[in-house]
Amino acid sequence: MKLFVVLSCLLAGCLAQRPHPCSSPPLLSGALSVSSQNEKLWVTARYLYDALGQRIRLDEFGSHDNKTFSLDVLLLYREATMYEIFHHNKTCKKMPLKADFQPLGIPKTASLLGQSVLGSSSGPGQGLLVNTWIGDLPDKQGKFMTTVTEFGCIPITTLYHTDQFGWMMTNFFNNVIGISDPSQLNPPDFCPETEDSTEEPADFLSLFLTMH
Amino acid sequence: MKLFVVLSCLLAGCLAQRPHPCSSPPLLSGALSVSSQNEKLWVTARYLYDALGQRIRLDEFGSHDNKTFSLDVLLLYREATMYEIFHHNKTCKKMPLKADFQPLGIPKTASLLGQSVLGSSSGPGQGLLVNTWIGDLPDKQGKFMTTVTEFGCIPITTLYHTDQFGWMMTNFFNNVIGISDPSQLNPPDFCPETEDSTEEPADFLSLFLTMH
Structure with missing residues (x-):
């Protein structure tokens, strides 16, 4: 009987918990x-995300000021290096990366806006329980609003404001935990050992806007 | 053995089906x-939707041109009537409703943009399978893009363009199949039998933008 009471209390305690800030899985x-x-910028991209090694690969296709672009980049935050990879002629540019790695998930300082169900809770496979959080961007650059799943802390949507583009919305989809081909997070053989230039790439900002 | 083959073919046939345009549940x-x-308009609303009786109740709170408003309306499409309901002083306005009922879901003429998973398919409760469709608004007013769940055809997001507001985005959440209090879809006792005015309400458009 005592055990039952203890178990009930534990269970009630767990179920009564409010959503907490969370970290997304380290490999996505x-x-x-x-x-x-x-409407000056839109991008779709396949991404690989490794929070353990602080590495991101983005294979982007998009449009900036009505000009389309495609861009395949590997961001190595620990080495402060990024590679722009051109598959058609097997060339590669090595550039400095002056940015801190921002892990996916909800920072501890964020505030819960609310919990909701996308779709419906009336039938199996019809709904998804999510939490929406608001908070301040690093360095007081503005506010963000991020929605993640209650189970797994998988990113759904991030909304934030920039002076250049106004409100920016990032939607994540087809996320899978893990990375099926980890070699994609190493620079290809044809990439140089030395940096080609010390200049930032022209559409540098657009890379980071995708994963703030 | 023969039965097994027949069953396998049936199963394969079902699983191989592409997503089809669908109707949302008639009661939501x-x-x-x-x-x-x-940024001229934002609205949040609780809604009741009855496609059988062609009735919609919207309890809205929002902002239009930097002025906040709240609005409780009952739209009876079959009777071409709408009621604006004021609870604080138990009054009610009856007005004509000149619009066709647009059922939720995907019209047969829409084209599939793609199927995707919101969140992740890597764990239980972490993801939601959805289909995104594009098509033409009635009367060639422009294009729409609508996302619904694969199972249940529950609305998730609709995006469409208007001259007055630019792109409009409607997000549905906390949907439940059925209506727990059907009396909310009848005009309250204190509503008049006769129409108060033949004028359209000032923010009439905003009602319809919420459920195209």
Whole structure:
């Protein structure tokens, strides 16, 4: 009887917990789209995300100021290096990467806006329980709103404001926990050992907007 | 053995089916938010939806041109009538409703943009299988893009363009199949039998933008 009471209390305690800020799984792959309020930028990308090694691979296709672009980049935050990879002629540019790695998930300082069900809770496979959080971007650059799944802390949507593009929306989809081909997170053989230039790439910002 | 082959073929046939345009459940209740690209309009609302009786109840709170408003309306399409209901002083306005009922779901003429998983398919409760469709709005007013769940055809998001507001996005959430209090779809006792005015309400458009 005593055990039953203890178990009941434990269970009630667990079920009564409010959603907490969470970290997304350290290894993720999937797809994302980015669109801007002023319609100057849209991007769709396949991504690989490795929070353990602080590495991100983005294979992007998009449009910036009505010009389409495609861009395959490997971001190695620990080495402060990024590679732009051109498969058609097997060339590669090595560039410096001046940014901190921002892990996916909800920072501890964020506030819960609410919990909701996407779709319906009336039938199996019809709904998804999600939590929406708001908070401040690093360095007081503005606010963000991020929605993640209650189970697994998988990213769904991030919304934030930039001066250049207005409101930016990133939608994640087809996410899978793990990385099926980890070699994609190493620079290809044809990439140089030395940096080609110390300049930032022209559409550098657009890379980071995809995964703030 | 023969039965096994027949069953296998049937199963393979079912699984191999591409997504088809679908009708949402005829009785739904839940919540929605509407936001416009030009930031002139945002609305959150609780809704009740009855496609059998062609009735919609919307309890809205929002902002239009930086002025906040709240609005409780009952739309009876079969009777071409709408009621604006004021609970604080138990009054009610009856007005004509000049619009066709648009059932939720995907029209037969829409084209599949793609199937995707919101969240992740890697764990239970982490993902939701959805289909995204594009098509033409009635009367060639423009294009729409609508996402519904694969199982149940529950609305998730609708995006469409209007001249007044630019791109409009409607997000549905906390949907439940059925209506727990059907009396909410009848006009309250204190509503008049005769129409108060033949004028359209000022923010008439905003009602319809919420459920195209």
